[in-house]
Amino acid sequence: MNEPIRRLSMLAALLFTALLVSSTWLQVVGAEAINDRPDNRRTALKNYGQERGQILLGGQPIARSVPSDDELQWQRVYASPETYAHITGYYSFEYGAGGGLEGAANSLLSGTDDTLFYGRVSDILSGKASKGASLELTIDPQAQRAAKEALGDQRGAVVAMDPRTGAILAMYSSPTYSPTPLVSHEQGTAAKAWESLNADSSRPLVNRAIGGNLYPPGSVFKVVTAAAAIESGDYDKSSSIPGPAVLDLPQTDVGLPNSHPGACGPNDRVTLAVAMQDSCNTAFGWLGMELGGDTVGDQASKFGFGDKLEIPMDVTPSTFPTGLNPPQEAQSAIGQYDVRVTPLQVAMMSSAVANDGVVMRPYVVERVQGDDLSVISDTKPEQLSRAIDPETATELTDMMKLVVERGTGTQAAVPGTSVAGKTGTAEHAEGAAPHAWFTGFAPADNPKVAVAVVVEDGGRAGNEAYGGSVAGPISAAVMKAVLE
Template sequence: MNSPIRRLGAVVALMFCALLVAATIIQFVQANSLDNRPGNRRTLLASYSKQRGSILVGGNAVAISKPTSDDLKWRRTYPNGKLYADVTGYYSFTYGASAIEQAEGGLLSGSSDRLFYRRLVDVITGKPPQGASVELTLNAKVQQAAAEALGNQRGAVVALDPKTGAILAMVTSPTYDPNPLASHNLTSVSKSWTQLNNAPNNPLINRAINGNLYPPGSTFKLVTSAAALASGKYTPNTTVPGPARLKLPQTTVSLPTDDGQPCGPNDKTTLIHALAVSCNTAYASVGMNLGAAAVRNQAQKFGWGQDLKIPLAVTPSVFPANPNLPELAQSAIGQFDVRATPLQIAMVSAAIANNGKLMTPYLVQTVRDKNLDVIQSTDPKLMSTAVQPGVAQQLTTMMEAVVNSGTGSNARVPGMKVAGKTGTAQVGGNQIADDWFTGFAPADNPQVAVAVVVENGGNMKQGSSGNTVAAPIARKVMQAVTSK
């Protein structure tokens, strides 16, 4: 065989090898990613050929597939659309899926590897394929109470079981109805999608865990209090500065109290009283005395900066990296560049309520196949020890003082001890603020930890506060959990 023929044969052999390798990579290595690629029409059509599993709350379906007479054999419907939209998400032929519909999509569609043997049995027995059902941790009564209390005000509510981390309620406003996006009329779906994306105030964003994070305002004083008590330099009765204005180092600007008055006689107060009346100058002073590292480390123990999936992805809360002293003074009272999700603020109260142990938040309790056999369940998991039990008890006492004799009076529940903290975070340099409340109840046997944020003063606008706007919402949520 002459040399040119040998070279041609080698080239042909190399091309066949390359073709074989490419086919192997596509069929085996890249198969899952190609199947799951948005817009893969073949995969989409296949997913609509079988019944998608339900999403359940308390045994009742909040997302269910119903048979249709068109080419897409099943249509996703949401019986309580707006109430659970930010948790269930939508399942759309055109725009894909979001929230639980996306995060647990493999299980709901039946394509997850965990359902392989069940799919195999269905093929052998000739049974129609069906996805698994996902049972959420939400409590229907608490979710309804949170939604009604928040009403049409922009903001979010999160309620947790502090002992387990189970999410009992997650409400955001404004919200949306996912049913139009699940329609099989693609023209109507496109119109609904355009309307939602052009709507004011971004109804598709889950404000409880995503979006533009909020300055937590004075709710962050719980973190500063925890750092102070954990340092061993402070007790609840330690005397701290509380002047009407605190002179800040490295600047000519001073920090005032909210009412322009000192927080105690002779410009002094105690740490417990400073929290009860939400004294900015006292906490700015404490924060500077502790140092940025101590406050940041304490925030991290409560979850700041941590990547978290519940299984929905949660935007990490932020504490500034290297604040100077004036910036640290502002950060210690939840301003400057401190940012947090409502879930994060609920986690702070939950950790304090649980003797200092922060449990990992979760939204999915169990997953069941079509025979109702449990194929996955979530067990409570310790995320961190945020504070020691003694510090948690001191913080609880201080938070009870906020509700009993301080700024959180509207969170009181007759016959029950309530621990809490208000917050009023200035936004954009104007007089309108985001109003916060976080706390837990009963304080002596916690069953629920809650965080509420209402944007721009809610329906009150100017003159609002955490006590007037957010605390009444939190009270109704806590009552929904604790009432028989």
Template structure:
């Protein structure tokens, strides 16, 4: 029995495993000091089923724990700790492995800031989209919201009602169970110009942000007869500073083509693109920047078009690296795990992920992003008493660019007198009302980012 215990435990015909799994309350997932999950005694053979407080608000964080359909997101990655089967909870881990003795479940303490999460959820107001917010100095994920959402409690138990809810949610064209913040990628549009500006500065292609760029308007893509234009005027030969502030596609497409494929790939990957191994601990979809492209494709990719795609978390990482002096910290969602007695059995320590850009380049990128908010397309993100940097964007997609536009805004904020940002945010709204211009990101997404940043800045300092 001891030797074959692992095989018996995995046998789907062994109903004792399921009965034992649900014979006690599951450990809690906490936001701050408040559990957002619980357990309810059903009186049945599978004694305890999962409950959720503010289920739709926290579903992109918790995921679901279902007696019928298994687990997802934190309920899945932390299942052993929440169910009490992890040897980390045992006083004698090796003996626990041999005997398969269950400990009392542990609790998972998230990094989420409740006020920031609520601000993001209220800002989206049911529209399709997502918000991701980070502490740039540590990588702590402060908000992770996907809309529309769902109540994980609908899937917790067994029986025909649960099966019907599963079918309904999976058939819903709005995809409420899709975690858009970490599992959906979008063309980032003009928010990607932060990456292009970084590549130009790091490579030496740009040394003076105020110098004319010799960029024609319209700009003919290299090797083609197709010309790129701008929504507004004043982009011909505009400086990088002015082109970034009012978001000139022609300037940044030419800049990306001049910098070249190798440098653009190197810079995108320094910010986290093309990473297939990122875990927070739930897996994050890969944000894409093609490694093989023709010059015209490089030009389009440099303004967030062609095959370039990003998760909202990825674009929050871009803003966070800029706000943190060029150092990109590894994002994480679990602060610590405690056992039933409250002792910490697992603690996440902040870790650098990449040096995205030099400190000097980061300072000049902050100059660009802060000009967007003070006197550009992102004035809706301004916060009195704080320094805010941002970048708007609208990404067209679909055949002939006729799909619903994606309105983007990425930003960071720091208190006056502070050298490092306290919060970085990315917002994407699948906005049918968005005008086909870069400014729409400022109108649809920037107010949401502002509300999230204000919530974080207003919070008391962490001990």
């Protein structure tokens, strides 16, 4: 064989080898990634060929599939779609599964999860049509509706939890949206809705309760600073600390003022309990510098800051800054500077105080059920961390009760029960109205619900907003719904 023919033969062999390797790679190694692509029409048609699992509240579906008379065979429908949009998410032929449980638990709902393997084999052997698993949620419908109605057209979020278990009882983000147009089988309808939602500057697709652009917590963070102070062993609720009208900050000519005129107590002194009751900035700023940024940051991490959580939707970790100088320590201790949180994290802080100092792992799926209502798995409450000692939790509860009984949070009171709470008014941008916050739990002596509320830019009150007057009544409405 002459040289040119030998070279051509080698080239042909290499090409056949490359073709063999490429096809093997696509069929074996890359098959799963290709099947999982949202734009894979063949996979999408296959998935629509079987009934998708339901998302249930109290046994009643808020998301289910009904027979369709087109090539997709099944149509996804949602009950009270705007109330539960950020919990259910959407299952769209055009845009895939996302926005909530439809995306986060897609393998269960579609029936492809490994835990459902034996059920799939049984269906094949019996000739039975396979169905996806259903999810029974922890959400309390009354609490969810109360959150939606109380927040109204204001931007923000509400989270309610059972502090004893971590079960999420309400999770509402505003503005909301309807997933119904997104799941339409008419391509034009889905595309128009998708473009409109993504072009909306208010970002209705973002679940503000667990993600998006995180919020400065303002004075609700004083719960963490107070916890760090008491845990240090150097302070208790009766400790007298400085509370001047303006706190002198080293390394700067700018002082830290209170949100109200004057000092927080006689002779510029105040007890830690009264500082919490009246939300004294200067007292907590002083504490922040005395304790140091590392101590306050360590305490924040014990409450869950920095943890990457799945409920099963991904939760953006809350953050506390590091490498602080004294003025930054003072600002961070009152929830300003670069402290950033989700409303879920703030609810976890209150839950820990309510639960004798223990942070429970939050979750929204109570159980996974087969199509015959058999229980595939139950979520077991799980301790995430111990944030504080039980004695510290008791002192914080007493201090937070004062906030609602006679301090900045009186409008968060619930008739007939004792509420422990903390207000917050968080500055976040030059010239913008502050965010209004409230967090707390009830009944204070036997907690069954912990709540966090944030209203962006002061809501309807604008620059006149305070956490107690704007967010407090929303919290009260949600607590009342749960307790009744």
